[in-house]
Amino acid sequence: MLPAIDVDLAALTPALAPNQVLLDYWRKLQATGPGAPARARFDPMAVPRLLPNIMLLERSDDGELTVRIMGTALAERHTTDLTGQPLLPSLPELLRKSAAASYAEVTSLPCVHLLRRRIHRTTGTTPLVEVLHLPLADPADRVVFVITAVWELDPPVDHDEQDWQHPGERQRALL
Numbered sequence: 001m002l003p004a005i006d007v008d009l010a011a012l013t014p015a016l017a018p019n020q021v022l023l024d025y026w027r028k029l030q031a032t033g034p035g036a037p038a039r040a041r042f043d044p045m046a047v048p049r050l051l052p053n054i055m056l057l058e059r060s061d062d063g064e065l066t067v068r069i070m071g072t073a074l075a076e077r078h079t080t081d082l083t084g085q086p087l088l089p090s091l092p093e094l095l096r097k098s099a100a101a102s103y104a105e106v107t108s109l110p111c112v113h114l115l116r117r118r119i120h121r122t123t124g125t126t127p128l129v130e131v132l133h134l135p136l137a138d139p140a141d142r143v144v145f146v147i148t149a150v151w152e153l154d155p156p157v158d159h160d161e162q163d164w165q166h167p168g169e170r171q172r173a174l175l
Helices: 017-030 048-053 072-078 093-108
Strands: 004-006 054-059 065-070 111-118 128-137 143-152 168-174
Touching (some): 017 048, 017 111, 017 128, 017 143, 048 054, 048 072, 048 143, 054 093, 065 072, 065 093, 093 128
Parallel strands (some): 004 168
Antiparallel strands (some): 054 065, 111 128, 111 168, 128 143
16 A cells, blocks of 8 residues: 555645545535544535546445445446446456555545555556545444545646656545
């Protein structure tokens, strides 16, 4: 997994406007109390323009991640809609371990992750992406849901191309 830079939630600033919009909306949901907001409070129609690049995942007690909703742009880039299917087996081997660890951390701490890195897709492409993971709680206040937004950075935003030669960077904001 990428090394984390711990930041205050208020200091977490995505490079891309759509991720900032989603983070701002999530913060409004969280404003009612500490911790992760309830999944029931998340209204996809509050962020309709972001939906093509959003996934809603559910993490089971055994750590399996099931895709509950997959946006159309993500399904197209992934070459299949994974709604209702486990996420990790569909990822390239290079990405599985770090994705599993990242989702485990988001749900267990809980925390928000903001990642910028190159990902190796099953199609053979390696786009530079900014990924935002936001935790949501079930009715029993267990953090088992994660909203994930994935946007390609083209060209890299606020970074020199050399900055992206390393595997990536990850910011973590504890709740």
